[in-house]
Amino acid sequence: MMRDAAQFDPAHSRVTRPAFWGALPEKWTSxxxxxxxxxxxxxETHDVKSFFLRSPQGRTFSFEPGQFVTLELEIDGETLxxxxxxxSSPARPHTLSITVKRVPGGKVSNWLHDNLMPGxxxxxxxxxxxxxxxxHAAPKYLFLSAGSGITPLMSMSRAYHDLAEDRDIVFVHSARTPDDVIFARELELIAASHASFRTSFVCERVGARTHWSGVTGFLxxxxLKLIAPDFMEREIFTCGPAPYMKAVRDLLDEAGFARERYHEESFSFETLAVECAPLHAPDAGAAAANEAATFKVTFAKSHREIACGEHQHVLAAARAAGVRLPSSCAQGMCGTCKVKLISGEVDMKHNGGIRQREIDQGMVLLCCSTPRSDLVVDK
Known part of the structure; x- marks a missing residue:
């Protein structure tokens, strides 16, 4: 078929975008x-859904594959x-997706499955x-995941796929049954498209499948030596339930794998609140007593006062003193422990759980804030 030669004229040094793209959109920020x-x-599976989000203002998303976002929800009159x-892949910036497993008894995951719909x-x-x-740039990676812990590693895999970079990746995912493997078809498609991308699924049992050619049992x-004989040479990323990640750490320690090339992430912030509840609390009182300086923290609404060491997080000191405060991740990520600081100064090292505008308004996250003076908190 003949085409207008002018379209391919090498003398045309300026390339214009299609008209329907309009102006380059701004980047989205919260x-x-x-x-x-x-x-x-x-x-995705019988109990897993992916929710795709977009900016009503047409802004695009910029993030690193493996990062997370925090949802701020009002459920039954409670802010969660x-x-x-x-x-999703950062190479597809016009939408952002999260993939959520329905957790039995999970207030947020069940609400999302039942209520978050298009529009x-x-x-x-x-x-x-x-x-x-x-x-952590590396020539070769090993991705190990279990359950919905697959999501950050899927974002990484999608990114390399979208960028047409045939990075040497072995992706080993563990699931209860073959029908519980999230993104199974897409992972197979990526593997078919890139010679250096290999997948292996390990299922506890066959389940309803009559034919299953994969591995059954546990990793x-x-x-692992059979699936990835050169795993000792790879940068390893692991995400899944806490028992799974402990099992992975144990087997890598047994093999003598260098910990500086091992990276892991908790897979479920829905359950992290329970897992992190005792964090710092057992010895927080002793820690406060041994501090070089101790400050007074006053909770204005509850009329409670506690002592907090200068190197102690306010949330940990509050827990040790029996003050009940809302919290979830205890790592400065989710924003659950966000409060107004009425007076005083803190040193806050957060991980994205608070907006700069909120910091400017005097808000702090108690889980990652240490006192620099006596404090008065609006709580």
Whole structure:
């Protein structure tokens, strides 16, 4: 078929964008635009959905693969914050997706599955997080995941795929049954498209499948050596339930793997609140007593006063003193422990759980703030 030769004239040095693209959009930030619109929902497995979000103002998303966002939700009159890893690729900046497993008894995951539909608006904070291959460049990677811990590693895999970079990646995912493997078809497509990308699924049992050619059982060191004989040479990223990640650490320690090339991320902020509840609390009182300086923290609404050491997080000191405060991640990520600081100064080292505008307004996260003076908190 003949085409207009002018379209291919090498003398044309200027390339214009199609008219329908319009002007290059601004980048989205949660400070500039707090609310995103759900534009699509996709059922991944029987109990897992992906929710696609977009900016009503047409802004684009910029993040590192493996990072997370925090949802700020009003459920039954209660404000809840939950962190979810971004599962989409940063190379597709016009939408952002999170992939959520319905957790039995999970207030947020069940609400999302039942209520977040196309057209719904949702408040989002972030992105944030350091669990990303973008900060650990390596010629070869080993991705190990279990359950919905697949999401950050899927974002990394999608990024390399979208950028047409045939990076040497072995992706080993563990699931209960073959029908519980999230993104199975897409991972197979990526593997078919890139010679250096290999997948392996390890399922506890066959389930309803009549034919399953994959591995059944659990990930072990002999199995890992069989799947990835050169795993000792790879940069390893792991995400999944706490028992799974402990098992991975144990088998890598047994093999003598260098810990500086091992990176892990908690897979579920829905359950992190329970897991982190005792954090610092058992010895927080002793720690406060041994501090070089101790400051008074006054909770204005509850009329409580506690002592907090200069190197102690305010949330840890409050827990040790029996003061009940809302919290979730305890790592400065989710924003659940955000409060107004009426007076005093703190040193806050957060991980994305608070907006700069909120900091300017005097808000702080108690879980990652240490006192620099006596404090009065609006709580």
């Amino acid at each position: 400070d500039a635009e707090e609310t995103l619109e759900c534009c699509h929902v996709r059922q 914050n939950r962190c979810y890893t971004i599962s 719904a608006m949702i408040r989002v904070l972030g992105p944030a997080g350091e669990f990303t291959c973008a900060r 072990t060191l002999p199995l």
